[in-house]
Amino acid sequence: xQTIHQWPATLVQPxxxxxxxxxxxxxxxxxxxxxxxxxxxxxxxxxxYSVGIGQISSEVPQNLSASRPQDRQFILSSKKLxxxxxxxxxxxxxxQTEQFFGPGTRLTVx
Amino acid sequence: xxxxTQLGSHVSVSEGALVLLRCNYSSSVPPYLFxxxxxxxxxxxxxxxxxxxxxxxxxxxGFEAEFKKSETSFHLTKPSAHMSDAAEYFCAVxxxxxxxxxxxxxxxxxxxx
Numbered sequence: 001x002q003t004i005h006q007w008p009a010t011l012v013q014p015x016x017x018x019x020x021x022x023x024x025x026x027x028x029x030x031x032x033x034x035x036x037x038x039x040x041x042x043x044x045x046x047x048x049y050s051v052g053i054g055q056i057s058s059e060v061p062q063n064l065s066a067s068r069p070q071d072r073q074f075i076l077s078s079k080k081l082x083x084x085x086x087x088x089x090x091x092x093x094x095x096q097t098e099q100f101f102g103p104g105t106r107l108t109v110x
Numbered sequence: 111x112x113x114x115t116q117l118g119s120h121v122s123v124s125e126g127a128l129v130l131l132r133c134n135y136s137s138s139v140p141p142y143l144f145x146x147x148x149x150x151x152x153x154x155x156x157x158x159x160x161x162x163x164x165x166x167x168x169x170x171x172g173f174e175a176e177f178k179k180s181e182t183s184f185h186l187t188k189p190s191a192h193m194s195d196a197a198e199y200f201c202a203v204x205x206x207x208x209x210x211x212x213x214x215x216x217x218x219x220x221x222x223x
Contacts, residue, residue: 032209034211042215043200043213043214043215043216044154044200044213046210046211049209049210051209057209088151090153090154092153092154094209094211097142097159097161097204098142098144098156098159099144099154099156099202099211100156101146101153101154101155102153103152103153104151104152104153106151
């Protein structure tokens with residue numbers, strides 16, 4: 001069966017510091033991969049999606065970036081965090097129809 | 111283009127009462143429709159999906175939803191609410207050949223004892 005991992009589970013970072021969140025998928029090959037952000041009390045905002053290694057589509061211009069160095073690995077990065085980057089970050093993968101979500105990373109920028 | 115509207119950001123029901131969460135969509139292609147549930151500080155879990163075929167779909171935890179093309183709706187129901195159903199519910203739309211999933215803003219369900 002397929003499994004999706006995200007780490008870390010929680011993170012507290014100062015403004016201006018770098019960020020790296022990692023997502024890995026097991027049990028499937030060539031998945032479509034996604035990064036979403038949930039701000040407090042709000043819905044899901046699609047940040048990036050990838051349909052293959054090295055292929056990244058950005059949905060919202062901002063100080064975040066994404067990379068897909070391997071088929072089942074998706075990384076979300078920032079060089080300098082802003083206060084507005086705080087939120088709950090969710091990684092997801094999709095196959096034929098539905099999406100499956102990871103457990104999420106709670107990021108607090110102070 | 112696709113969009114999803116969830117009516118009611120907060121819904122309260124008594125334990126044992128009917129749960130009805132509303133979702134309307136728009137889609138320029140035959141839609142794939144989904145309901146997800148999210149518990150605090152967790153990821154989203156798929157409750158049920160409609161792609162093709164039978165318009166009444168059954169999911170986990172006793173939930174079901176009916177695809178009504180004429181009404182562009184995909185409402186989620188459960189005959190009898192349980193305290194453990196308290197969570198946030200998201201409706202989403204996608205379609206064949208599309209990579210994106212469009213989510214509604216969510217409905218927080220509260221179950222009263």
